[in-house]
Amino acid sequence: xxxxxxxxxxxxxxxxxxxxxxxxxxxxxxxxxxxxxxxxxxxxxxxxxxxxxxxxxxxxxxxxxxxxxxxxxxxxxxxxxxxxxxxxxxxxxxxxxxxxxxxxxxxxxxxxxxxxxxxxxxxxxxxxxxxxxxxxxxxxxxxxxxxxxxxxxxxxxxxxxxxxxxxxxxxxxxxxxxxxxxxxxxxxxxxxxxxxxxxxxxxxxxxxxxxxxxxxxxxxxxxxxxxxxxxxxxxxxxxxxxxxxxxxxxxxxxx
Numbered sequence: 001x002x003x004x005x006x007x008x009x010x011x012x013x014x015x016x017x018x019x020x021x022x023x024x025x026x027x028x029x030x031x032x033x034x035x036x037x038x039x040x041x042x043x044x045x046x047x048x049x050x051x052x053x054x055x056x057x058x059x060x061x062x063x064x065x066x067x068x069x070x071x072x073x074x075x076x077x078x079x080x081x082x083x084x085x086x087x088x089x090x091x092x093x094x095x096x097x098x099x100x101x102x103x104x105x106x107x108x109x110x111x112x113x114x115x116x117x118x119x120x121x122x123x124x125x126x127x128x129x130x131x132x133x134x135x136x137x138x139x140x141x142x143x144x145x146x147x148x149x150x151x152x153x154x155x156x157x158x159x160x161x162x163x164x165x166x167x168x169x170x171x172x173x174x175x176x177x178x179x180x181x182x183x184x185x186x187x188x189x190x191x192x193x194x195x196x197x198x199x200x201x202x203x204x205x206x207x208x209x210x211x212x213x214x215x216x217x218x219x220x221x222x223x224x225x226x227x228x229x230x231x232x233x234x235x236x237x238x239x240x241x242x243x244x245x246x247x248x249x250x251x252x253x254x255x
Contacts, residue, residue: 024050027086028063029096031056031074040100043076044195048083048208051182053191066091073207078103081203169222172211173249179209183243196236205239219245 031043039060046053047064048071054064064072066086075081079100090096173180186192186208196204206213216238220230223245233241 024065024067025091026063026094027066027090027096028061028094029090029098030060031062031076031098031100032060033079034099034101037099040076040079043074043100044191044204046073046075046192046195046204046208047071048073051185051189051192051208053189053195055191055195073204074098074100075203076100081207083207167222168215168218169245169249172215172219173246176209176211180243180246182208183239183246186239193236196239197234199235200233202235202238205235205242209242216242223248 031040032038033040039056039058041056041058041060043056043060043062044053045055045062045064047066049067050065050070052065054062056062066072068086068088068091070086072084072086073081074084079102082098082100084096084098186196202213202216205216217230220238220241221227223241225241229241230238
């Protein structure tokens with residue numbers, strides 16, 4: 001009887017695993033400009049739940065693997081991003097039409113005076129601040145990148161967040177564990193990597209982590225990354241920086 005029960009649960013587990021493995025299906029669609037109904041090429045599509053990506057071709061066509069109730073994020077420079085939930089009807093019909101709306105952007109005059117330079121080298125060289133920063137390497141990238149000031153506080157900021165329930169890192173890393181684990185999966189998908197390498201708006205990272213993109217600079221500051229890195233790094237580098245800080249957070253939390 002004992003062996004029968006073990007055999008029964010083994011069969012049940014195999015059956016359940018087989019069902020999960022075959023649950024993924026492929027859906028297709030076309031993306032159009034809502035104004036004029038012209039097809040849009042180069043639209044980035046990311047399955048937020050499975051962290052898999054796709055891109056539309058010259059005809060606006062795309063295809064992507066999904067599970068029922070997954071959410072797809074559509075983004076293209078100059079257009080409002082859109083989230084679409086995968087329905088049973090879409091899976092059944094296979095093809096859907098998606099429409100993106102153009103952004104209305106009014107450009108204003110911008111004057112950049114970061115250091116109030118005079119134009120005289122001897123004077124300006126004394127007014128430009130110098131930071132004692134150190135460089136580090138991000139996995140998967142060939143170049144090193146500048147981090148924040150190299151001081152004992154670098155370790156203390158992350159360590160302090162573990163013992164302070166009101167701290168930014170504690171709140172984000174503590175409640176976003178599943179989303180942060182997705183970061184490792186992102187690197188496995190070439191489409192997602194390519195997309196993040198070309199973006200600097202933090203929108204995709206914010207969507208995948210389920211946070212406001214305005215929180216990202218504060219997270220990086222508390223992880224001791226410099227202002228220059230936060231402002232100039234692409235989304236792939238930002239993602240890797242947050243992922244590295246999260247791994248350090250987990251190690252310190254265990255201790």
